[in-house]
Amino acid sequence: MSQLYNSIEPNIIDDEMVQKAVEEQCPEDIEKLVKREGINFKDVTELQLSFRNILQIDNLWQFENLTKLQLDNNIIEKIEALESLVHLVWLDLSFNNIEVIEGLDTLVKLQDLSLYNNRISKIEHMDTLHELQIFSIGKNNLTTLEDVIYLRRFKNLRTLNLSGNPFCDNEQYMLFVVAHLPDLVYLDFKLVSDTTVKVAVLTYQDHTKPLEHEEAQALAQLEENQAKQKELEYHKAAFVEYLNGSFLFDSMYADDTEAAKLAHLPGVGDLLQAYPSWFVSVCENLFNYGLKEYEKREAEVSDFYESLHEALTANQQEGRKIILDFENRNKRVMLSYFSFSYDIAESKQAEYKEDILQLSEALMTLEMLISDQLEVRVKHTPVRPHIQNTVGVIFLLLHPSCRDLENHHHEKLLEISITTLEKSVKNELDEDLPDDVRMLLGDKTTIVNAVNASHGSRLLKIDKRESDILSNTYRGWGTDRSGPSGGDAIDRNRDRVKEIVQYIDNLQEELDNTEILELTK
Template identity: 65%
Template sequence: MKMSRLYDSIEPNVIDEKMLQKAVEEQGPQEELGQLAKREGIDYKDVLELQLDFRNILKIDNLWQFVNLTKLQLDNNIIEKIESLDSLVHLVWLDLSFNNIEVIEGLESLVKLQDLSLYNNRISKIENLDTLQELQVFSIGNNNITALENVVYLRKFKNLRTLNLTGNPLCENEQYSMFIAAHLPDLVYLDFRLVDENTREVAEMKYQYAIDELKQGEAQVLAKLEEEQAKEKELEYHKAAYVEYLNGPFLFESMYAEDTEAVRLAYLPGMADLLETYKNKFVSICENLFAYGLKEHEKRQAEVSTFYECLEEAIQDSQRQGIQIILDFENYNEGLLDLIQNTSSLEIAESKLVKYNEDISQLSDTLMTLEMQMVDQLEEIIKDFERNIADQVSTFIENVQGMMVQCRDLENHHHEKLLEIAINTLEKIVKSEFDEDMPDDVRLLFVDKDTIVNAVNASHDIHLLKIDNREDDIITKANSWSSSVIDEVHKKEISRNRNRVREINQYIDHLQEELDNMESLEQME
C-alpha cells in the first residue's frame, strides 16, 4: 500500500490545465515520439490512463476532456469531495485512496467501473454505488465504518469478488468474518485472504434464518422492480403509438386538474350524476382511441418491417448479380496478364492489352448499369412505401380527429347542461326558493348572471383546450414520425448508392492499375 505524503506548508492544488498537460506529457510516450507529441499537442481524448497522485490536490476538476479514460489515479492527495467525474463514463479503474473523503458520492455515471479504491479516507457509510453493477474489486479499508449491517448493502453487486474492509471499527466485531462470508456468498477474497469453504459453510448455517429473511425481502424488491420496468416498457410502447394514458380517465382528470371553477361548480344540484355520466362516456371514447392507436401502431410497424424486407431482398439480389458479373470477368480473363507478360510476340501482347482494357471498360459500364437499375427499382419501392405510410398516417389522423370531435361534443353537451343548471339555480336564489346548503365561496358565484356564466364558460374553455392540445400532440407526433421514417429511408439509400459506386470504382481502379503496370513493363522491354 502507498503511504500518505506529508505536505507541510505546501499550498493545496486544484486540477488545472497546466497540471494536466504536465501529467500527460510525463506519462505519455518519451524520446522522439514524446517530443513529436509535445510539438503537435496531445488530444486528451486519446489518453486512456492518467496519474494524478501525490499532487496535493484539494478539488477534482477539469477532467471532462478525458472522455475515453479507463484508469485514473487520484490517491495520496487531500481531496474532500468526489465530484466532476460524470464525463468519465469509460472508467474501469479508480483510485481515491489516502484522501480526506467523508461521503461516497458522485460516482453514478461510472457504470463500467470494476475496481474502486477508497482506502484510508474518512468514510462512515457504504452508499451511493447502486449504478456500479460491474464492480469486482472494492477497497474501503482504514475508514470509519462501524456497522456490520452496512455491508449488507454490497449484496446488490453480483460481480463483487474482492473486498477490503480491514482497519475499520467493524472489523473488531468477533462475528465480522462470519457475517461477511454469510451475507456476501460470492465473495472470493476478504481483506487480502481467500474466503475458505469451511468458513462459508459455518457462516451460512449460523446466519441461515437471517439470510432467508433477507432473500425474501430482496425477492420482493426485485419483483417490484421488474413490475415497474414492465410498466415503463408498456408505457414506452403506448408513447410510440401516441396514445399514452388514454386507457383510463387521465385526460378527463387533467381537464379538471387546472380548472379552479370545477370544484365550486360541483356543488350545484344534480352535478354528481351529470359528471359521472359525462366521465363514463368520455373515458369510453378515450379507451376506444387507445385501442385504435395501438392497432394502427402495429400496422405501421408491420409496414416498415415489410418494406425493409423487400428492400434488403432487392439489394441482395443485385449484389448477387454483381458478384456473378465480376466472377465471370475474372474467370474469362484468368491468367491473361501472365500470358501477356510471357508472350514473345509484342503484337499479340499489345492486342491482348487493348482487348483487356476494353473488357475492363465494359465491366465498369455493366456494373454501373446494374447499380442504376438498382437505384430505379429501389426508387419505386420507396415511393410505394411513402404512399402507404402517408395513407396510414392520414387515415389515423382523420380517425383521431373524429374521436376528438366526439370528446368535444360531449364537453359541449355537458357545458350546456351545466349552464342550464347554473342559471336555474341563480333564478331560485334570486326568488329565495333555493334552500340547499352551499359553501360561501360557491354562493359568491351567484351574485349576478354574468358571474356564474363567466365561471361556467371559463371551466368549459379549459376543458376544450386540454382536448385540443391532446389532439394536436397526437397529430404532430404522427406526422413527425412519418417524416423521420421517410427521411431515414432516403438517407440510407443515398449512403448505399454512394458506397456501391465507390466499391465499383475502387475495383475498376485496381484492375486499371494492374493493366497500367503491365503496359509500363511492356514499354520498358
Template identity: 60%
Template sequence: MSRLYDSIEPNVIDDEMLQKAVEEQGPQEEAGLLAKKEASISKMSWRYNILKIDNLWQFKNLTKLQLDNNIIEKIEALDTLVHLVWLDLSFNNIEVIEGLDALVKLQDLSLYNNRISKIENLDTLQELQVFSIGNNNIQTLENVIYLRQFQNLRTLNLTGNPVCENEVYSAFIAAYLPDLVYLDFRLVDDNSREMALIKYQYAIEEMRHGETLAMAKQQVLDAQQKQVEYHKRAYVEYLNGSFLFDSMFADDPEAAKLLYLPGVSLLDSDFTYKSKFVAICENLFEYGLKQYEKREAEVALFYECLNEALEDNHQQCSKILRDFEEKNHGVHKGPRVRDGERKIKLAEYNYEITKLSDVLMTEEMLLVDQLELSLPPFVQTLDSRKGLLKGIPVLCFLTFSPTMAQCRDLENQHHEKLLEISVNTLEKIVKSEFDEEMPDDVRMLFVDKDTIVNAVNASHDIHLLKIDNREDEIITKANGWASTLVENVHKTEIQRNRSRVLEINQYVDHLRSELDNMDILET
C-alpha cells in the same frame, strides 16, 4: 493517510493533459496515430495533481481509467465512459460516492483512501466484482448490507475503516454477504461463513423475507413501467382509464364549486358523462395499440424489402467482379517483351477496366434510382397511407381526430347542461326562491349573470384545453417519429451510396495502378 500538495498547483484535466496521456500511454507509430484520432485506447492514467475530472467525453471507448494519487474532491464527468470496466480513484479527497450511474459495465472499483462515510449510489453497477473502499470513514455495519444487491461481488476491501474495529465485523460481513470470497485481502473460509450464518440466521431470514417482498413489488412496478413505455411508443399512454377525465377536473378550480349547485350531481348520477368519456379514451387506446403493431410490422417489411434490394445488387456486382477477374486472369503475367500482341492485350485490359468501372457505376445508379422510387411513396404514406414498395403498404399513420372530437362533443353537452343549471339557480336566488345552503365562495359566483357564466365557461375552456393538448401531443409525437424515420432512411442511403462509389473508385484506381506498372515494365 492524507497527502499534501502545498507546493503544487491543482489542475483540471485539459486538452494538453489528454494529448500527453495519449502519446505516453497509447500505442505507437501508426496505431498511435489512430489512437490519437479515435481517442479509444483501453487504459489511461493521470497523476498530475488533478482537482477536477473533466474533458473525458472524447474517450467514450475507454475501458480502464486510473486517477489515483490526485486531489479529486468529486466524482463527475464520467457519464460518457459507458464501456469502463476498471476505475481507480484511490488516494483522493472524495467525500461522497456519486456520478457513477452510467458505468453499468464497471467490474472493478477502487475508492481506497478517500473521505467517504457512506456506501451509496452504486445501484446501477450490477456487474461489480471487486470493490475497494478501505481507509475511509465507514462507521456502521448496517451500511455494508447495502452491498447485498451486488450478486457478482466477490472481493471487498474495508480495512482501515472505523467499522472494522467492531468485534463482530468479520462474522457480520461473512453472514450478510454470503457470496463474498475475499474480505480485506483474506479468503473467507467455509467454517467461518457457516458459523456466521448460524449466528445471524434469524435476522437474515427476516431480511430475506423483506427482500423477497420488495423484489416482488419492484417486479410489479417494473412491469407497469415497461407497459407504460410500450404505450408511449403507441402514443396512447394513460388513455386506458379515467386519467384524462380526472385531469380535466383536477386542474379546474371552478369544478369543485359548481358541484354544489342543485342538480349538478344528478348530471352524472349514473356516471353517464364520465363513463362515456372513459369508453372513448379506451377505444382510442386499443386503436392506438393496434395501429402501432401494424405500423411496426409494415416498417419492418419496408426494411426487409430494402435489404433484399441491397443484397440483389451485392450479388450482381460480385458476379460482375468474378467475371472480370476470370476473363483477365494472367494479363499481368507472361513474357515481358515489346511485341504488338502484348501491347494489344494491355490496351484491351485498359478497356476492360474502363468497362468494369462503367458497369459497376451503372449498377449503383440503378440501385439508387430504385431506392429513390421507393422512398418518395414511403414519405407520402406519412400523410396518405397510399405509398407502396413492391406493392406493399409501408406505413399506417395514426388518425386520432375523430375520436378526440367525440370527447369534445361530450364536454360540450355537459357544458350546456351545466350552464343551464347555473342560470336557473341564479334566477331562483334573485327571486329569493333558493333556500339551499351554499358555501360563501360558491355564492360569490352568483353576484350577477356574467360572473356565473364566466365561471362555467372558464371551467369548460380548461376541459377543452386538456383534450386539445392531448390530441396535439399524440399528433406531434407521431409526426416527429415519422420525420425521424424518413430522415434516417435518407441519411443511411446517402452514406451507403458514398461509401459504395468510393469503394468502386478505389478498386478501379488499384487496377489502373497495376496497369501503369505493367506499362513501365514493358518499356
C-alpha cells in the same frame, strides 16, 4: 502515504502534467515520436497520475475513451471532473484525503473502484454503478455497520475490502457483512467460505428477511414502471398516448376545484354517472383505431425492408458474378504475358484495358439500376402518408367528439346549477350543502362563472391532449427512423460508387505496372 507530500506545493491536473504522463507510459521505441508529433488524448485508454501531489482533479475531459485511471497517492480532497469519462472501468483514488463519495454518477461502466485509505465516513452516492464488481474502501472512517447494507444494490459485487475501518472492531463484523452480502467471494482479501455464509445467514435472518421482502417489492415496482414506460412509448409511436382508459377524463378533473364543488348540487351526481363512460368510450375507440393503423404501418415498413433486402442481395450477387467472370477471364491472360511475343502481349494488354472499361460500365449500370429501384420504392412507400392519415383521423375525431360531449355536459350542468339557484332563492332546497357550495349560490353571476370556469378548464385539457399528439407527430416526421429514407439510399449509392471507382483504379494501376515491367525487359 499522501501525508508525505504535504511539504510540496499542491498541484492541479493541467495539460502539461497529462502530456508528460502519457509520454511516460508509452513504450520507449515510440516515446520520442510522441514527444515530437504529440498524441490525441482521445486515443488514450489508460492514464497513471499517481504520486504527483494532486490536490484537485481537472482537465481530464479530453480523455473521453479512458478505461483505466490511477489517481492514487495524492492529496485529492474531492471527487470531481470525472463526468466525461463514461467508459471508465477501473478507478483508483486510494491514499488521498477524500471525505465524501460523490461525482461518480456518469461512470456507469465502472467495475473496479478503490477508495482505500481516505477519510470517508459513509458509503453513499454510488447508485448508478450497476457494474461494480470490486470495491475497496478499507482504512477510512466507517463506524456504522448498517452502512454496509447500502452495498446490497450491487448485484455483481464479489470482492470487497473494508479492513481498517472502526466498525471492523465489532465482533459481529464479518458475520454481519457476509449475511447482508451473501454473494461475496472475497472479503478483506480472504476467501469467504460456504460455512461462514451459512452461519452468517442463519444468525442474521431476522434482519435480512425484511430487507429481501422490501427489495422484492421495489424490484416489482421498478419492473411495473418500466413496463408502463415501454407501453407508453408504444402508444406514442402509434400517436394515441393517454387515450386509453380514463387518462384524459381523469386529467380534466384533476385540478378543477370548481367541478368538485358543483358535484354536490342535486342532480349532478346522476349527470356524472353517464358522462365518464361516454367520454372514455370515445377515447377508447380512437385508441384502438390508432393501434390497428400502427400495426398496419409497421407491417408495411417490414415488407418494404424485406423487399429492399432482397433487391440489394440480388444486385450484390449479380455484381459479384460480373467481377468473378472478369477475374477468371483475365487471370490466365496476366499469367501468360511473358510467354507471348511482345506484339501479342501488347495486344492482350489492350484487350485487358478494354475489358476493365467494360467492367466499370457494367458495375456502374448495375448500381444505377438498383439506385433507381430504391428511389422508386422510397418515393412510393405509403408509410408517411399513412401516418398523416392516421393522425388526421384521430385529431378530427377527438376534437369534435370530446368537445361535443363536454359541451353537452356543460349545458346540462349549467341547467342544473340555475335550477338549484332558483330553488335556493325560494328556500325550496332540501339538501344540506357545504358552505363553499352555498357561496356559489349567492347569485346567478357567481354560479354561472363557476360553471364556465370549470368548463373552460376541461376544454383546455382536451386542447392540450390534441396539441401533444400533433407535436409528437411532427417530431416523428423529423427524426423517425422506422420508415424508409431517401437519404439512406443516397448514402448507400455514394459509398457503392466509391467502391467501384476504387476497384477499377486498382485494376488499372496493376495493369500499368505490368505494362511498364514488360517494356523494360
